[in-house]
Amino acid sequence: MKIEDKDDKPNTGRLHVDYAQARDDQYEYECKQRMLAREMRHRQRLEEDRLHPPSPPPIVHYSDHEAYVLMEQLKSDDEFMKASQILMTWLERGDLTKRNVTNFYSMIQCTNSQVRRLLSEKQNQEEALQKMKENFRNIFEGILHQFDQIEKVFSSSRKQRNWDHFSKAQRKNLELWFKQAQEIKQNQLEEFLSTRMDDDMEMSDEEPSEPKKKKPDEPFNPQQLQEFLARGTMREENDSLKCQIEAYKNELEMMKAEKQLIQAKMECKQFENELKAVKQSQLEEKKAEKSCEGSEDKEEGTTSEEKQSSSKETSVSTVSSTGLTLTEKETKLIGLVSCFLHVHPNGASVDYIWSYLSQLNVSTRTSELEELLLRLPMLFKLNMSGVGAGIEKKWQFVAYSNTAFIPFSFNS
Structure with missing residues (x-):
């Protein structure tokens, strides 16, 4: 090799090229390259994971316990969205069977109840909005x-x-x-x-x-x-x-109703007083007649019979009116039913009357009560309305409207 085409020693020389490979250096270089590639792939994976949206949490599988927990979550406003997503996934998976159809129906019913809660919340928000508008105005x-x-x-x-x-x-x-x-x-x-x-x-x-x-x-x-x-x-x-x-209209109607009720109570009380007075006078007459009969027939009666007759007088008092005989319990029922039906001029059913007597702690049966009302046509009247299965029976108090009313005569 010559420099500037000169033959002197400083400008001439020989270049030696050795083609032998340094394998140690080559292996170290490849290891470094593979390490850099791994680091690059790791960084790329982290960046892709960061950019990807987070995956949804896994949906639990259906069981009776999970269904009970989900039903409680559906009743909560905070967890309703998550619980409804789980319920929808179960339905899409086909977990609904005949065995667990009751649980799924209950969960769907809880979901439907959320509609009422949303409507009430909407109404509350509208009321708050109206208040804010009024305040702003x-x-x-x-x-x-x-x-x-x-x-x-x-x-x-x-x-x-x-x-x-x-x-x-x-x-x-x-x-x-x-x-x-x-x-x-x-x-x-x-x-x-x-x-x-x-x-x-x-x-x-x-x-x-x-x-x-x-x-x-x-x-x-x-x-x-x-x-x-x-x-x-x-x-x-x-x-x-x-x-x-x-408010005035309601108060006037209440006053009218109270006045009618007071008037009806006064009339019922007057009727009861008259009934008691007639009963007392008849009892006194019978006692006088009995005392006269007792003085004439002293030898025929015994002390035991007198006790039985006295006990019968205290326990049973009969009312005779055109051959009708009533006990003391039946006379009490007649007075209470008369007061009740007088307050209800349009009439009332036997069950309604029986419920009223039950509230007053008067023990009786509907059959006995209906039989007693049928025995007294001069006091009570049966009105029937409707056709077929829809027939309705109502009893009315007609003692004051009945001109042919015959006063009772009480016997002991």
Whole structure:
């Protein structure tokens, strides 16, 4: 090899190339390359995992215990979405069988009950929204009243006796402030009127129509605010008067019902007193007759028979009216049933009368009660209405309307 085509020793030489491979260096180099490739693949996998959305949690398999836990979760508002997803997965998997159909029906029923909870929550939110709107409206009205007061202050300052005392710069600032206050008040009033019209249109049952926008060149009329405020107060007074009228009507109906009940009780009490007086007089007459008969037939009667007769007198008292015989229990039932049916002029069924007697701790049966009512046609009347299976039997008290009423005669 020559440099610049010179033959001297500094410019000549020989280049030796050795083609032998250094295997130790080659193996170390390959190991480093594989390590770098592994690190690159690891970084790429971490980046892909970070960008991928998280996988959903695994759905548990169906069992009776899991169904009970899921039913409790469906009743909770916080866990409803997760529980409904699990229920939907079970249904799609085909876990519903005839053996567990009751559990699935209960879970679906719990899901359906969420509808009522959502509706009640929606109603509560609407009520809260209405309260917020009402509060906002009241605050807005207060702001408009303050704007009116500010305008009155500027109007008072513009009077001649006050205006002359201000300097030219002060008058200029006062006029500017007055114009700004008027413009702001007009804008706020337009916004207030538009919101009130929108609310009225939402509350009305008519079809919504676009509110008429006020032209910017139209002069401001301060009576509009007073008219809208007066309408609101008149609407509130009208609602309060309606409520008062309804309350008065209900109170009047209650007073009428109480008056009729008191009158019926007084008539029933009078009837009972008359019945007791007739019974007492008949008992006294029979006692006198018995004492006369006893004095004549002293030898025939024995002390044991007298005791039996006295016990019978205390235990059983019979009422004879055209051959009719009643016990003391039956007379008590007649008085109570008469009072009850007198308060119910349209009549009542035997079961209704029996329930009333049960509340008074009077033990009897419906068959005995119906038999007793049938035995007294001069006091009680049976009315039948309806056809076939829908027939209805009602008993009425007709003692006062029966002109052929024969007074009872009591025998012991």
